[in-house]
Amino acid sequence: MHQxxxxxxxxxxxxxxxxxxxxxxxxxxxxxxxxxxNLLIKLQDSIINKEAEAxxxxxxxxxxxxYAWATSFLMDNSEQNFKVLxxxxxxxxxxxxxxxKRVFESVYACFPNDFVxxxxxxxxxxxxxxxxxATSIHYLVQNKKEVEQLIKTKFIDNDSPVIQALRxxxxxxxxxxxxxxxxQLIRYNATKKxxxxxxxxxxxxxxxxxxxxxxxxxxxxxxxxxxxxxxQLARSATNLPMYITNGNTPPGLFKIESLAKxxxxxxxxxxxxxxxxxFECDASVFYNNDKKDFLLEDYLQFFPKKLxxxxxxxxxxxxxxxxxxxxxxxxxxxxxxxxxxxxxxGQTPSMGCLCAKEIWDEExxxxxxxxxxxxxxxxxxxxxxxxxxxxxxxxxxxxxxxKNINIVL
Numbered sequence: 071m072h073q074x075x076x077x078x079x080x081x082x083x084x085x086x087x088x089x090x091x092x093x094x095x096x097x098x099x100x101x102x103x104x105x106x107x108n109l110l111i112k113l114q115d116s117i118i119n120k121e122a123e124a125x126x127x128x129x130x131x132x133x134x135x136x137y138a139w140a141t142s143f144l145m146d147n148s149e150q151n152f153k154v155l156x157x158x159x160x161x162x163x164x165x166x167x168x169x170x171k172r173v174f175e176s177v178y179a180c181f182p183n184d185f186v187x188x189x190x191x192x193x194x195x196x197x198x199x200x201x202x203x204a205t206s207i208h209y210l211v212q213n214k215k216e217v218e219q220l221i222k223t224k225f226i227d228n229d230s231p232v233i234q235a236l237r238x239x240x241x242x243x244x245x246x247x248x249x250x251x252x253x254q255l256i257r258y259n260a261t262k263k264x265x266x267x268x269x270x271x272x273x274x275x276x277x278x279x280x281x282x283x284x285x286x287x288x289x290x291x292x293x294x295x296x297x298x299x300x301x302q303l304a305r306s307a308t309n310l311p312m313y314i315t316n317g318n319t320p321p322g323l324f325k326i327e328s329l330a331k332x333x334x335x336x337x338x339x340x341x342x343x344x345x346x347x348x349f350e351c352d353a354s355v356f357y358n359n360d361k362k363d364f365l366l367e368d369y370l371q372f373f374p375k376k377l378x379x380x381x382x383x384x385x386x387x388x389x390x391x392x393x394x395x396x397x398x399x400x401x402x403x404x405x406x407x408x409x410x411x412x413x414x415x416g417q418t419p420s421m422g423c424l425c426a427k428e429i430w431d432e433e434x435x436x437x438x439x440x441x442x443x444x445x446x447x448x449x450x451x452x453x454x455x456x457x458x459x460x461x462x463x464x465x466x467x468x469x470x471x472x473k474n475i476n477i478v479l
Contacts, residue, residue, distance in 0.1 A: 207236060258374045265455075320460070340400070
């Protein structure tokens with residue numbers, strides 16, 4: 071997992087010990103108040119302030135891997151970070167492509183509206199790297215800037231999946247699904263003898279989505295006669311585009327391979343859903359048949375005919391082809407208070423996965439777990455594998471979905 075590797079690198083840099091294999095009934099040291107306080111101090115002092123001071127005052131090179139991760143994690147919109155990013159973007163031609171991508175992570179996470187001029191310059195002049203071009207274009211789009219001419223004249227013969235995904239999201243055929251689309255999909259899967267997890271999300275990923283599950287018999291999992299809905303956040307700390315590494319979770323189809331405990335201390339000991347995007351595993355594994363190649367037409371067979379023409383559900387396919395991977399569905403040990411000024415406060419973002427809320431006491435004991443609720447629903451039957459749909463529901467249908475789900479579904 072790209073984000074896991076970055077976290078492991080960060081831990082090596084700040085000398086934090088990892089904890090694995092704990093049962094949930096035992097304290098999980100990393101989620102304790104003391105560990106959380108120590109982490110914040112080390113992130114701020116040993117990485118952010120140290121790197122920024124050396125870069126701004128002495129023009130020393132920054133370790134962009136650790137700096138971008140730390141500032142994105144904290145969503146650091148300080149004047150100091152602004153100056154660092156301003157300097158980096160103003161001199162972006164001196165950066166490697168790798169380092170510029172890391173700069174983008176902090177820019178998106180911390181200053182989503184402040185670098186339009188700099189990102190315009192990059193978009194206009196980038197001719198080699200599809201990822202850098204797409205990321206800069208997306209930044210302009212989210213700031214309501216005109217990009218049509220750039221899209222028409224640059225990378226026009228490029229068959230990169232990143233460019234395909236970028237072009238898709240700018241077309242009128244790219245739209246959120248309707249409640250009627252969702253109903254049709256559930257009915258479409260009712261006789262498949264397969265388990266399905268549905269993660270229904272907002273286009274604005276600052277807003278948490280909802281998860282529900284359909285068992286092998288086609289029934290939606292209920293408690294006390296009502297469909298169980300559990301909150302889940304599909305927002306990356308970076309808020310990068312979904313087809314970019316460490317970006318938001320792409321909508322579309324995922325293969326659920328198993329449930330397993332993560333060794334990542336930020337995720338914690340609650341079981342995670344280990345999932346595959348298309349191209350992340352063999353086609354035969356993803357499709358549970360003898361397919362040898364990933365073709366869009368085969369992927370689209372998991373959707374009713376009407377939904378097949380909606381470009382939003384294709385984004386997981388293109389994200390997988392672009393190299394994204396290990397987008398798991400997991401819990402969290404991250405302190406919610408870091409994000410008390412954010413719209414999603416109460417939830418914690420990841421680095422591209424889907425994250426369910428977990429509450430820990432000061433000693434590191436798990437007090438509340440939405441992730442465990444999702445796991446419990448999934449484990450009502452013995453089969454571990456299945457499929458997950460991540461879908462962006464049209465905002466006009468959200469009230470109907472939340473208030474009348476037991477009627478409409």
